[in-house]
Amino acid sequence: MNVAVDEDKCCGAGSCVLVAPEVFDQRDEDGIVLLLDPSPPEPRYAAVREAADICPASAITLHENP
Amino acid sequence: MISGVTPPDVLVVGASVAGLSTVEALRRKGYEGKVTVLGDEPHAPYDRPPLSKQVLSGAWEPERARLRRHDALSALAADFVLGDAATALDVGADQGSAIVHTAAGRTWSAGAVVVATGARPRPLPGMPGMPGMPGLAGVHLLRTLDDAIALRANLLTASRLVVVGDGVLGAEVAATATSMGLAVTLTGPQRLPMAGQLGTLVAARLAALHTARGVNLRLGEAVDGLVGERGTVTGVRLGGGEVIAADVVVAIGAIPHTSWLESSGLRLDDGLVCDEHCRAADRVYAVGDVARWRHEALGLSRLENRTNATEQARVVAAGIMGEQLRYAPVPYFWTDQFDVKIQVHGTLAARAEVTIVDGEIGEGRFVARYERDGAVTGVLGWNMPKQTRLRRQEILDSLTPAPGTSHREKT
Numbered sequence: 001m002n003v004a005v006d007e008d009k010c011c012g013a014g015s016c017v018l019v020a021p022e023v024f025d026q027r028d029e030d031g032i033v034l035l036l037d038p039s040p041p042e043p044r045y046a047a048v049r050e051a052a053d054i055c056p057a058s059a060i061t062l063h064e065n066p
Numbered sequence: 067m068i069s070g071v072t073p074p075d076v077l078v079v080g081a082s083v084a085g086l087s088t089v090e091a092l093r094r095k096g097y098e099g100k101v102t103v104l105g106d107e108p109h110a111p112y113d114r115p116p117l118s119k120q121v122l123s124g125a126w127e128p129e130r131a132r133l134r135r136h137d138a139l140s141a142l143a144a145d146f147v148l149g150d151a152a153t154a155l156d157v158g159a160d161q162g163s164a165i166v167h168t169a170a171g172r173t174w175s176a177g178a179v180v181v182a183t184g185a186r187p188r189p190l191p192g193m194p195g196m197p198g199m200p201g202l203a204g205v206h207l208l209r210t211l212d213d214a215i216a217l218r219a220n221l222l223t224a225s226r227l228v229v230v231g232d233g234v235l236g237a238e239v240a241a242t243a244t245s246m247g248l249a250v251t252l253t254g255p256q257r258l259p260m261a262g263q264l265g266t267l268v269a270a271r272l273a274a275l276h277t278a279r280g281v282n283l284r285l286g287e288a289v290d291g292l293v294g295e296r297g298t299v300t301g302v303r304l305g306g307g308e309v310i311a312a313d314v315v316v317a318i319g320a321i322p323h324t325s326w327l328e329s330s331g332l333r334l335d336d337g338l339v340c341d342e343h344c345r346a347a348d349r350v351y352a353v354g355d356v357a358r359w360r361h362e363a364l365g366l367s368r369l370e371n372r373t374n375a376t377e378q379a380r381v382v383a384a385g386i387m388g389e390q391l392r393y394a395p396v397p398y399f400w401t402d403q404f405d406v407k408i409q410v411h412g413t414l415a416a417r418a419e420v421t422i423v424d425g426e427i428g429e430g431r432f433v434a435r436y437e438r439d440g441a442v443t444g445v446l447g448w449n450m451p452k453q454t455r456l457r458r459q460e461i462l463d464s465l466t467p468a469p470g471t472s473h474r475e476k477t
Contacts, residue, residue: 011115011400012407012451013373018458031407031451046094053090054376056400058113058133 001045002063003052005033009059016055020047033059072387073177073349074099077166078144079152080182081105083113084354084375086133088180089144091383101144102174104166106151106183109211110139115372117214118238119402123246124218128211155179155330157347164349178386181327181338181352185209185320185370190230190292202292204299206316208239217316221246224313228302230289231318232256234263234401237272239316240281241403251282251310253289253302263399265414268434268446271427272403279404284310320370322356337368342392343385344378351382362394363465364413371399396461400451409454412436412444412461424453433457 003023012031016024023044025034040048045064052060076092078085081103089101105111111133120126139146154167163175187207204224206217221227227243229236232254240252240259256262258269259276273283284304293301293309301311322337332346333339337358340346344359352359354375358368369378374395381393400409418436425432425448433454436444441464447454 011402012409013398013400014452014455015373015398017455026452026455028452030449031409031447031455049094053087053094054373054380056372056376056398057115061135 001040001042001048001065003035003038003040003048004061004063005035006059006061007032009057011057011059013056016051016060019051019054020044023048024051072097072099073162075176076101076178076180076386077164077174077176078103078180078182079155079166080180080184080354080356081107081111081146081148082182082184082354082375083111083133083372084184084356084379085180085182086111087376087379088182088353088382089142091380092386093142095383095387097383097387099177101142102176103144103146104150104152104168104174105146105148106169107210107212108149110134110136110146110148112211113372114209117211118208118235119242121211121214122218122221122239122242128215131211152183152326155181155327155332155350157330157332157350162349177349179350180382180386181346181350181356182354183323183326183356185355186323186325187213187317188319188321190289190315190317202294202299203297204312204314205292206314208235208316208318209320217314220314221248225249226312227251227314227316228253228310228312229316229318230254230302231316232259232261232285233318234260234399236318237276237403238401239318240276241279244276244279244281245404248314249280249282251284251312252276253284253287253304253310255286255288257286259283259285260401263410263414264408264446265416265418265420265436267420268408268448271448272406272408275404275406320355322358322368324356339366342394343390344382344393345385351385353378353382359393362392364394369395369397371397373398394465396458396465406430407447407449407451409447409451410444411446411454411458412442414444414446418443423457425450435460 010033112131116131151169156165164179165175187209228251237259261269287304301309324334338352340359342360355370361367381391414436415438423435431449434446442460445457
């Protein structure tokens with residue numbers, strides 16, 4: 001799984017950090033998403049999928065290779 | 067009666083974020099049944115928050131407001147039926163199904179129906195569609211992508227805009243149009259913009275921001291009607307009789323879209339009324355702007371915000387699959403106006419005690435904590451999104467009594 005974030009879309013809610021704190025954080029100065037791990041390990045897939053689905057700005061895109 | 071059996075098929079009525087999120091949550095949980103999504107607009111699911119900001123300003127092509135890429139939608143294996151509106155719901159159908167009728171004369175039946183029809187804009191007297199009044203050119207509503215595109219086109223050739231509505235959407239449109247170079251007047255019944263959502267302290271800061279950027283605030287007086295000449299709007303009339311000149315008027319304000327449910331027998335009262343599991347009846351759930359459910363801490367609640375649509379969708383999906391969760395979220399919304407990002411977690415109770423707990427108001431970056439009877443009800447951030455989110459736990463701690471205590475012991 002590869003994770004991409006769109007900083008321009010991000011609204012700073014931080015929902016992704018609440019769901020998958022190992023993969024996402026926020027910048028201190030403006031709250032924009034920080035991608036900590038663009039290729040997270042399999043045990044984190046479920047949390048990352050949820051983070052992408054619930055992001056209120058649709059700023060997280062996943063590329064999953066079946 | 068609640069059946070504990072997962073239904074073989076689900077019909078989601080509404081193809082915006084609440085409907086889409088419900089489908090995504092169902093598939094994330096492993097639901098393998100047939101899913102149909104019925105939408106009244108012709109567009110694939112798109113996001114509404116950018117409509118008053120990036121789409122209106124032209125910073126984004128409308129395409130960019132799409133919620134999901136085509137492949138992500140395809141992966142949901144759901145049948146999207148777009149451009150056809152639901153007109154009636156029959157919940158008493160036999161054989162464990164509910165039936166939905168549509169404007170095109172189709173009928174759909176499913177083992178579970180999810181009502182996700184959102185809200186409808188509330189027109190002003192004198193707008194197209196209002197009985198007994200001819201419509202005027204230059205008057206807009208803002209709810210859909212097409213509304214945003216039409217409003218933008220009109221703003222590009224106009225110089226004076228009046229925004230009718232002093233909530234989050236009205237304030238955002240005022241900020242966007244001002245940044246586009248228009249002379250903007252913001253009107254509404256509240257004394258300060260977003261007073262009901264932000265409280266007096268921060269709403270006053272917001273008013274100062276708008277005034278400093280050139281927005282003309284004519285608040286505290288409701289708009290009484292429109293004024294026009296030769297079929298085109300020339301202004302709005304306030305309750306006191308004053309007329310504010312305008313080439314373009316946009317009316318903000320929405321009501322839950324439940325008219326199609328009037329014959330269903332379900333309880334409609336400022337939304338479709340649901341229990342704590344977001345269930346309106348056996349086999350019928352509601353999600354998003356249209357849902358008024360019983361929040362165990364806040365009572366009957368309806369939230370018109372983007373985050374609620376996705377969080378509530380998780381509870382609805384769980385309910386469909388036989389897992390009864392109570393939906394008791396910490397509400398969250400954000401708004402971006404000019405160069406300010408405001409974040410609100412929880413509720414900012416009227417008459418709350420407000421403390422600045424980080425940053426400084428004068429610095430243009432701060433976090434405010436709202437307390438009532440010693441309990442934290444909400445936190446608000448002004449250009450400090452991360453620091454605000456980090457205090458969300460304080461709200462949760464207040465909602466959840468410490469182990470070994472009960473609410474009664476708190477005197």
